[in-house]
Amino acid sequence: MEPSSSAELTADQAADEPLAHRRLVFGIVAIGLLMASIDQTIVATALNAIRGDLHAELNWSGWTITIYALGQIIVMPLAGRLGDQFGRKRVFLGAAVLFTVASLCCSLADDIYLLVVFRAFQAIGGGAFMPTATGIVAEQFGRERDRAIGMFTSIFPIGGIVGPIIGGVIVTYWSWREIFIVNVPIGILLIALGARFIPRSTPKPAGRVDTTGAVLLALTILFGMYGITSLGSSGAEPTDPLFIASEVIAVTLGFLFVRHANRNAAPFIPVTLLRGRGFGAMNAINFLFGAAVLGFGALVPLYAESRYGIQPLQAGTLLTARAVGMICVAGLAVFALRRTGYRAPMIGGFLLVAGGMTVMALAPHGLTPYGWLALAAGITGVGMGLSIPASNNASLQLAPDQISAIAGLRGMFRQSGGIVAVSVTTTLLAHAGNGGLAQAHSFVVFAALLLLIVPFTLLVPDHRGSW
Missing domain, CATH: 1.10.287 (Helix Hairpins)
Structure with missing residues (x-):
């Protein structure tokens, strides 16, 4: 029995060894995550430009954000399962092709309804990136997969930095259409690199979708x-x-x-992942977190323009300030997770984000409006950098054999919260006499939602060490 047990242990250790080209593969799939991230923030800076050029009402212009989130909600759980069934590389590359073609179509849309339809197709491609990329990286990094997956947290803030700056420059000097054209050369590069370097994964038997x-x-x-x-x-x-x-x-x-x-x-969504041990609480956390943070982020540039008359280029860089704060903390938070566990960084991060939102809603004190908003955005970024790595991993370690499905479900609940927040807020703003002040009040509501999350974190199984 002992030689057999030793051989099994050696085989398990070999299967859990990080692979040689893992960093190259990480870099390639990160391009896909970067594109998806850029398109969440870049459109936020162009909301007023789209509304003006296509003669659309604000609530319908907001659909360019919410339909993108809806498409991701539906695709994320499906993409995880399809990746397991047909191979993650195949699904990832298919998503890249669809995202690139849809981006080109978005740039050619001549009315708001057609733009919304093309954004839906773009979302299907973008939504498939996260679960398939998570699975690809988990395979490549073996026992280091918890840290590698946590480092995805740093990919989205990079998009948060690049997206608003690119969006502000393009809207200022060209038009909103070019914000979609930017994705085309990046998408072509992603497809070429992915086809060449991403290894094929072994398809797993799966039931009917x-x-x-x-x-x-x-x-x-x-x-x-x-x-x-x-x-x-x-x-x-x-x-x-x-x-x-x-x-x-x-x-x-x-x-x-x-x-x-x-x-x-x-x-479509396994009941065990909805109500099972720890999953119910994490799903509630992800929904409320998405409502507060995704809804908040999508509307920050509009708030700066409406309340203080800040130009689109400067308004976009407020999301950059948030992303910088997030990057400064996220890397440290990832490597500290094995010591801190999940609950402490989540609670601390949620409280910081709520504080930053409250500061943003207040009138500036001792600073210019832009300086005040940038400070508030930076505080929210620090809170996000602290809380997101922990919340990303909190449910993954409960069922490591279902990483893709859990990552898709996590994104689904966050995007659902964001959809509700953006839809309700833009509808209220369409009726408000003072849009900027009404939006400030909505930020206070978002902060209150984050405070509601704190009790749920106590229901999440805490974990220290590797999975």
């Missing part, structure tokens, strides 16, 4: 969004039949989705 569940969830969110957005149209009230009908349909479809998930043998 639950398309019924995916469609029910997509329609639930879509009708809910449409109803909320309709309130932002001129003269619309909560008693409007279109709003009521949309929300009734959304609630009905949501009920059918939950019933389907409970009855299906292999549902």
Whole structure:
């Protein structure tokens, strides 16, 4: 028995060894994550330009952000499962092709509705990057996968730095259309490098993909969004039949989705990952975190322009200030996770982000409006850098054999929160007499949401050391 046990142990250790070309592969998949990150922040700086050029109302312009989030919500859980079934490299490269082509189509759109449709296709490609890239990196880094996955936290802030600057420059000196064209050469480079260097993963046997569940969830969110957005149209009230009908349909479809998930043998979202040990609390945290942080980030440039008259280029760099604060802390937080565990950095980070949002909502004291907003954005970035690595890993270590599915589910809940926050906020702003002040009040609400998260962190199983 001893020689056999020793041989099994040696085989397990060999399988868990980091692979030789892991850093090159990490760099390639990071390009995909960078593109997806850039497109979340770059559009935020162009919201006013898109609205003006396409003669669209603010609430419908906001769909360029929310439809991108919706597409990612649906695709993330599917991409994780499809990557396991057909090979992560194949799914990752397919996503890169779709994202690149859709970006080109977005640049050619001549009305807001067509732009929203192309953004939906772009989101399908962008949404598949995270779960497949997570799986690819986990395979490459072996026992170091927790740190490698945590380092993804530093990829998104880079997009947060580059995106607003590029968006501000392009909107100032060219037009909003070029913000999508930027993705085309990057996408071509990603496809070429990925095809050449990303190793093929061994497909795993998988059951039928639950398309019924995916469609029910997509329609639930879509009708809910449409109803909320309709309130932002001129003269619309909560008693409007279109709003009521949309929300009734959304609630009905949501009920059918939950019933389907409970009855299906292999549902779109596994019930164990919704309610299992630690997962229920993390899903609630991710939803509220997405509502507060993603919704907040998408609307910061609009706030700076509306309340203080700051130009788009400067307004975009506020997201850069947030990303800088995040990068300064994220790397240290990743390497400290094995000592600190997950709860402490999450709680500390959430409190810092809430404080930064509250500061941003207040009138400037002793600084210019831009300096005050940059300081507040930097504080939120530090809080995000502290909390995101811990929240990214908190559920992954509970089921290391389902990394792709969990990463997709995490993104789904965060994007769902962001969708609700952006849809409700832009609808309220469409009715507000003073948009800038109304948005300041919304930031206080976002801060309160983050405070609500703190009790949930106590329900998350804490963990120290490697997985």
